[in-house]
Amino acid sequence: MNRRSILKGTALLGAAALLGSRSAAADDAVTVGVSGPLTGPNAQYGAQWKASFDLAIEQIAAAGGPAIKYVFEDSQSDPRQSVTVAQKFVNDPSIVMEIGDFSSTASMAASPIYQRAKLVQFGMTNSHPDFTKGGDYMWSSSITQAEEQPNLADYAVNGLGLKKLAVLHLNTDWGTTAKNFFVKAAQDKGAEVVATEGFLPNERDFRSTLVRIRDANPTGLVLEAYYGDAAVIARQVRDLGLKLPIAAVGSVYSPKLLELGGDAVNGIYTQSNFFPDDPRPEVQAFVKAFQAKYNRAPDGFNATAYDTMNLFAALVKQFGATREGIHEGLAKIKDVPSVVYGTITFDPATRRVAGAHYERLEVKDDKFVLWDGSKPAT
Amino acid sequence: MHGGVLGPWLDYTVNGLIIGNIYALLAVGLALIFGVANLINFAHGSVYTVGAYIGWASITYLHTPLPITLLLVLVGCALLGVAVERVGLRALHGRSRIAPLLATIGISLVLDQVVQLVCSPDPRALPSQLPDLRFHIGGGTIGTLDLLIAAIGLTSAAALYVFLRFSKLGWAVRATAQDQDAARQMGVDTDRVNMTVFAIASALGGISGVLVGMYYNSIDPNMSFDATLKGVVAMMIGGLGNVPGAIGGGLLLGLTESYGIALFGNSYRNLFAFALLILILVAAPNGLFTRRRQLPPEPLTGTFIARSRPVRVPGWAVGLLIVVAGLLPLLPVPYLLQTLTNALLTGLLALSLTLVAGTVGQVSLGHAALLAIGGYASGLLALDFGLPVDLTVLLAGFVTAALGTLLVYPALRMHGHYVSIATLGIGEIVALVILNWTGLTHGAMGLTGLPPPEILGHELTSVGALYWLALALVVVMGLLQTRLLSSHLGRAWRAIREDEVAARAYGVEANRYKALAFGFGGFGAGVSGAVTAHFYSYLDYSTFNAQLSILALTMVILGGLGNVLGAVLGSVVLVSLPEAFRVLADYRMLIYGLVLLLLIRFRPQGLLGTV
Numbered sequence: 001m002n003r004r005s006i007l008k009g010t011a012l013l014g015a016a017a018l019l020g021s022r023s024a025a026a027d028d029a030v031t032v033g034v035s036g037p038l039t040g041p042n043a044q045y046g047a048q049w050k051a052s053f054d055l056a057i058e059q060i061a062a063a064g065g066p067a068i069k070y071v072f073e074d075s076q077s078d079p080r081q082s083v084t085v086a087q088k089f090v091n092d093p094s095i096v097m098e099i100g101d102f103s104s105t106a107s108m109a110a111s112p113i114y115q116r117a118k119l120v121q122f123g124m125t126n127s128h129p130d131f132t133k134g135g136d137y138m139w140s141s142s143i144t145q146a147e148e149q150p151n152l153a154d155y156a157v158n159g160l161g162l163k164k165l166a167v168l169h170l171n172t173d174w175g176t177t178a179k180n181f182f183v184k185a186a187q188d189k190g191a192e193v194v195a196t197e198g199f200l201p202n203e204r205d206f207r208s209t210l211v212r213i214r215d216a217n218p219t220g221l222v223l224e225a226y227y228g229d230a231a232v233i234a235r236q237v238r239d240l241g242l243k244l245p246i247a248a249v250g251s252v253y254s255p256k257l258l259e260l261g262g263d264a265v266n267g268i269y270t271q272s273n274f275f276p277d278d279p280r281p282e283v284q285a286f287v288k289a290f291q292a293k294y295n296r297a298p299d300g301f302n303a304t305a306y307d308t309m310n311l312f313a314a315l316v317k318q319f320g321a322t323r324e325g326i327h328e329g330l331a332k333i334k335d336v337p338s339v340v341y342g343t344i345t346f347d348p349a350t351r352r353v354a355g356a357h358y359e360r361l362e363v364k365d366d367k368f369v370l371w372d373g374s375k376p377a378t
Numbered sequence: 379m380h381g382g383v384l385g386p387w388l389d390y391t392v393n394g395l396i397i398g399n400i401y402a403l404l405a406v407g408l409a410l411i412f413g414v415a416n417l418i419n420f421a422h423g424s425v426y427t428v429g430a431y432i433g434w435a436s437i438t439y440l441h442t443p444l445p446i447t448l449l450l451v452l453v454g455c456a457l458l459g460v461a462v463e464r465v466g467l468r469a470l471h472g473r474s475r476i477a478p479l480l481a482t483i484g485i486s487l488v489l490d491q492v493v494q495l496v497c498s499p500d501p502r503a504l505p506s507q508l509p510d511l512r513f514h515i516g517g518g519t520i521g522t523l524d525l526l527i528a529a530i531g532l533t534s535a536a537a538l539y540v541f542l543r544f545s546k547l548g549w550a551v552r553a554t555a556q557d558q559d560a561a562r563q564m565g566v567d568t569d570r571v572n573m574t575v576f577a578i579a580s581a582l583g584g585i586s587g588v589l590v591g592m593y594y595n596s597i598d599p600n601m602s603f604d605a606t607l608k609g610v611v612a613m614m615i616g617g618l619g620n621v622p623g624a625i626g627g628g629l630l631l632g633l634t635e636s637y638g639i640a641l642f643g644n645s646y647r648n649l650f651a652f653a654l655l656i657l658i659l660v661a662a663p664n665g666l667f668t669r670r671r672q673l674p675p676e677p678l679t680g681t682f683i684a685r686s687r688p689v690r691v692p693g694w695a696v697g698l699l700i701v702v703a704g705l706l707p708l709l710p711v712p713y714l715l716q717t718l719t720n721a722l723l724t725g726l727l728a729l730s731l732t733l734v735a736g737t738v739g740q741v742s743l744g745h746a747a748l749l750a751i752g753g754y755a756s757g758l759l760a761l762d763f764g765l766p767v768d769l770t771v772l773l774a775g776f777v778t779a780a781l782g783t784l785l786v787y788p789a790l791r792m793h794g795h796y797v798s799i800a801t802l803g804i805g806e807i808v809a810l811v812i813l814n815w816t817g818l819t820h821g822a823m824g825l826t827g828l829p830p831p832e833i834l835g836h837e838l839t840s841v842g843a844l845y846w847l848a849l850a851l852v853v854v855m856g857l858l859q860t861r862l863l864s865s866h867l868g869r870a871w872r873a874i875r876e877d878e879v880a881a882r883a884y885g886v887e888a889n890r891y892k893a894l895a896f897g898f899g900g901f902g903a904g905v906s907g908a909v910t911a912h913f914y915s916y917l918d919y920s921t922f923n924a925q926l927s928i929l930a931l932t933m934v935i936l937g938g939l940g941n942v943l944g945a946v947l948g949s950v951v952l953v954s955l956p957e958a959f960r961v962l963a964d965y966r967m968l969i970y971g972l973v974l975l976l977l978i979r980f981r982p983q984g985l986l987g988t989v
Contacts, residue, residue: 039494039964039966039967040967041600042499044498044500044501047499047500079916079921080720080724080926081956083716083720083913083914084713084716084717086716087713087717087841088713090712091713104824104918105824105916105918105920105921108826109914109915109921111915112830112839112913112914112915128823128826130823130827133826133827134915171645171813171821171822172822173822173823173824173918175822176821176823177823197645198644198645198822199644199645200648202600202603202604203644203647204594204596205393205397205635206644207393207396207397207636208390208393208394208636208639208644208647209639209643211386211389211393211517211518211640212386212639212640212643214386214517215386228501228596228598231595232594232595232596235594235595239518239520239521240389240517240518241514241517241518241519256501259502260501260503260595260596261595
């Protein structure tokens with residue numbers, strides 16, 4: 001029912017946009033444009049965003065905050081479509097901020113259009129180090145790998161005591177950046193990296209790659225991957241009879257990892273900025289509300305999208321519902337409550353947020369639990 | 379622990395055979411359909427995905443045991459295959475060979491979208507229903523599922539071989555494959571034969587989907603494209619339409635990938651796979667497992683292309699259209715302009731492809747690689763040498779013309795489907811080289827901060843200026859191409875398309891003329907890629923991907939093969955349609971696929987007709 005009403009809403013908005021009328025915007029809701037994948041290979045992430053946006057907007061309205069609505073345009077995370085979406089948004093004066101796109105390719109292709117039109121492009125998943133260098137209208141709350149990887153390296157090397165590491169990474173801008181920062185941090189902490197292997201987003205078969213890794217004799221395997229890949233890799237590690245402890249970047253944290261990986265993911269060590277059992281009150285409030293509305297546990301993508309909509313509400317409240325207000329507000333706003341960061345404050349020089357929260361986790365008995373501090377037996 | 383004299387090589391061999399098994403199962407279905415319908419079924423991967431989801435649904439909701447699950451998948455996918463043949467393909471019989479190929483692409487789009495809408499795009503777990511016994515081989519283990527996949531692959535290939543060779547219906551299938559008209563004259567109900575073949579092949583595809591899904595315990599709606607790609611490569615290695623050969627092709631592909639990983643690492647696996655493909659196509663185009671003297675399964679004369687009378691568009695109408703298009707930026711319609719700019723830039727690619735595929739008859743499935751070469755050439759020249767962008771765009775055109783012709787050189791002496799598959803492989807190789815040659819191309823990080831397009835020092839940043847640039851490029855390249863087509867060069871190109879043997883007999887040096895076409899087409903595509911890259915300011919190996927190659931081919935066929943105006947029209951229609959369907963939100967790609975199918979059904983010669 002919910003999905004259908006969104007669809008209707010979008011259809012109406014779209015029709016209104018086509019007719020060039022502003023009647024749909026007659027109610028004085030503040031509009032944010034969202035460019036992201038609703039169809040195509042990354043469609044699940046767009047669906048996750050929507051779920052969190054709807055929840056946040058409901059809660060903000062209930063709390064008396066500004067009435068917000070979003071126009072979600074499907075880009076399939078394809079640069080050819082994200083640039084037309086960008087052109088559409090910058091010419092719609094009711095849109096005061098833009099969120100997205102999902103992939104770097106799609107987001108950075110659209111950046112020049114947003115920059116020239118002076119409309120803030122808020123890339124909540126854009127960890128590419130050059131994304132915010134596109135101009136002073138590019139802002140991001142994505143966790144940078146420069147920050148996350150030293151944390152992971154500390155967990156693997158000092159926490160888990162793994163001194164000879166092999167790294168298996170997604171061969172994309174995100175995965176490569178992650179690998180480079182990890183290798184450097186791990187070496188600084190005195191560990192040796194004996195192998196690094198990249199894989200393509202659709203690859204499923206890792207058996208031969210794992211044999212290659214095995215023969216480099218590491219004492220631990222580090223995954224820079226998303227949950228779907230990590231589950232498949234963990235199963236093949238088991239199939240090959242390898243007993244390597246696995247440490248993985250925070251993006252494997254998702255209930256889906258457990259579903260897809262089954263027994264094989266038990267014993268994976270990871271860290272997350274968002275952990276539903278985290279006792280912090282803002283996390284618990286979010287998890288409860290999400291569970292009540294959708295009857296499933298939220299993951300990191302949900303948390304990020306939820307944070308972003310709340311940040312937008314705070315910006316509108318404090319700095320007004322204008323493009324320039326939002327742009328100036330991002331540099332000034334302080335300590336917005338956040339599920340991922342605790343509180344969000346931007347560094348105006350890098351236009352990014354620092355100081356994400358990290359919980360060290362492990363998978364035990366088919367559940368994510370806080371790491372108990374014990375080292376893996378090898 | 380993992381010792382032995384063979385050491386890791388035993389493990390690499392076992393692993394190669396395990397993944398090869400999966401490729402083989404896919405290739406058998408593709409080979410069967412090709413053997414009869416002379417058609418590379420691009421919807422095969424989608425049927426495989428549907429099979430996986432039928433299996434998932436029956437386990438999740440009906441709690442069926444494995445044999446019943448497989449039976450349901452078998453029946454469901456066989457029915458789907460029948461529907462695909464009856465609804466999607468039968469009406470296209472005898473029109474041209476390119477129309478069914480395009481129809482399978484459309485069907486694949488529709489099926490993938492339906493799966494995604496019904497089952498959500500999130501990956502789902504598909505737990506194996508077999509007891510998980512594991513057997514130790516070398517340093518690793520193999521499971522019951524691996525053995526079942528191998529058994530089904532081998533049994534089905536053997537059963538099909540016997541069926542084709544010794545049963546009456548099998549004879550009918552082979553007769554239909556050799557000559558549809560003659561078979562019909564001898565009383566073979568060719569429609570029924572085609573339907574049977576699609577049912578068998580699709581059932582097999584569905585079974586592979588559910589088994590592979592169980593093997594990885596993970597299924598998602600996007601698993602189809604890669605499945606088709608690897609299945610097609612495996613089939614080509616075994617020989618087009620050669621069912622037992624497909625098994626050998628699959629295993630050989632798996633082994634090559636595995637040894638490639640062993641020697642150079644995982645990033646090079648697909649590079650090895652596609653290099654093997656090109657090698658086979660050049661050295662043994664009938665596949666490794668076909669007798670040398672056997673005739674190739676393609677007719678030697680005739681073409682892919684539907685004959686038709688092109689729609690005559692008078693010169694003044696084209697002039698008027700250009701003037702109206704040129705005046706458009708004076709209106710306050712930036713969103714429309716942006717959409718049209720994209721359409722025109724893609725239109726340059728379509729112009730290039732319509733020359734190569736339509737006029738010369740070399741249907742390329744890797745044309746987006748030319749955009750990538752152009753984009754990288756221009757981007758690197760601008761970033762590393764600080765050259766002005768107007769110069770780098772021009773240079774990129776020449777670099778692409780030269781490099782593109784060089785790359786496609788091995789494919790020049792091939793015909794029909796072989797060219798398509800070879801160019802598909804070359805396209806993938808270009809993308810993989812860009813990804814792996816980090817020193818030159820910055821690898822996965824891509825090129826960032828590209829300066830905007832400029833002319834004589836004036837940066838073109840407004841949407842109107844970019845639109846004018848794209849329009850001017852399309853008009854210039856379009857007129858040039860029209861001029862070439864009416865020269866003796868154009869006649870020679872068309873002669874090669876119509877009958878290469880006859881053209882050679884008249885002294886037309888086919889390879890040189892083909893190379894000329896790729897050179898001219900490469901220039902246009904390179905310029906298009908370069909302008910697009912500067913306009914985006916960012917470029918990585920996936921900006922111009924295989925899906926874009928297929929989209930470009932769709933545009934060209936939609937407009938009418940070889941038709942200059944048609945290519946531009948096709949790209950305007952296909953870029954605008956998804957934009958026009960935005961109001962349909964999640965359903966827009968589904969509607970797009972359906973519209974595409976209807977267009978192919980009722981206008982297989984394209985909107986403006988073949989020239």
